[in-house]
Amino acid sequence: MKGIxxxxxxxxxxxxxxxTDFAIIKCSQGVNSKDPMFETxxxxxxxxxxxxxxxxFAATNNPVGEADWFVKTVGxxxxxxxxxxxxxxxxxxxWCRMFLDEVTKQVGFKPLAYVPAGNGWNWQTxxxxxxxxxxxRYTSSKIFIxxxxxxxxxxxxxxxxxxxxxxxxGRENGINGFVDENYTKMSxxxxxxxxxx
Numbered sequence: 001m002k003g004i005x006x007x008x009x010x011x012x013x014x015x016x017x018x019x020t021d022f023a024i025i026k027c028s029q030g031v032n033s034k035d036p037m038f039e040t041x042x043x044x045x046x047x048x049x050x051x052x053x054x055x056x057f058a059a060t061n062n063p064v065g066e067a068d069w070f071v072k073t074v075g076x077x078x079x080x081x082x083x084x085x086x087x088x089x090x091x092x093x094x095w096c097r098m099f100l101d102e103v104t105k106q107v108g109f110k111p112l113a114y115v116p117a118g119n120g121w122n123w124q125t126x127x128x129x130x131x132x133x134x135x136x137r138y139t140s141s142k143i144f145i146x147x148x149x150x151x152x153x154x155x156x157x158x159x160x161x162x163x164x165x166x167x168x169x170g171r172e173n174g175i176n177g178f179v180d181e182n183y184t185k186m187s188x189x190x191x192x193x194x195x196x197x
Contacts, residue, residue: 001191003182005055005165008037010175015044017174021188022051024084024134024163028073030059031066038073046078051188053082053195055114058091058099067102080192083111084134091115097125109196112162118154132162132194134182139166162186162194 006013007026023045026035035041038054045052054077056070074083083103087096096113104110113126114134126133137153155161163184170181184191 001184001186001188003051003163003184004170004172004175005053005180005182006037006041006175008035010037010177010179012037013041013044014174015041015048015050018044018048018050019173020050022053022082022182022184022191024053024055024082024182026086027054027056028070029057031061031069034073051080051082051192052078053084053112055084055086056099058085058087058089058096060089060091063091063095063099064102067099067106071103071106077107077196079197080195082191082195083107083109084114085111086114088114088116088136093121093123093125097129097131100126100129100131107196110194112194114165117156117158119156122157124157127157127159133158133160134163134165135161136165138168162191 001021003022004020005024025041027038028034054074085099100111110131112134113131117123117133117135135153135155163182165180165182167181169178172179
């Protein structure tokens, strides 16, 4: 399946025109920032029967404090909907594990980890915690999927990835400008198992 991830940088999205299997939506950042388009995008995806996920963009605060803010900000979570930590600005594996553990404790299921798994760090603590991997490795969105799947991203200690963000220059009906594109080998029902039961 193919999906997208979006934030306020994508502007006003016409969700009635979006054709995607899933959408991961920016919710929060740090300990006091909420994406200004979060509620609109959350409602838009739900109203159009698109599987939604919600992510927190990590800063450098206490990870438990950031986890608290994320859970508070995301609000209600429907069955099958996903959560994710976006840790791409130098957060350590230990920081990420503390954040993920706290979110898990509060919501009762495990978020995905969007981390630089191929950067040479030891991410085994997240693998041991059974946190699924959302990995970024960009290639051309114009290349047919069967071809570029023969060049998978480096995923560090993980045995497999849950979601692969393969382009930041995708095009999607209902969205002006570029949008991040994602891919998963899973069926919709399998992907939902990473979300709320």
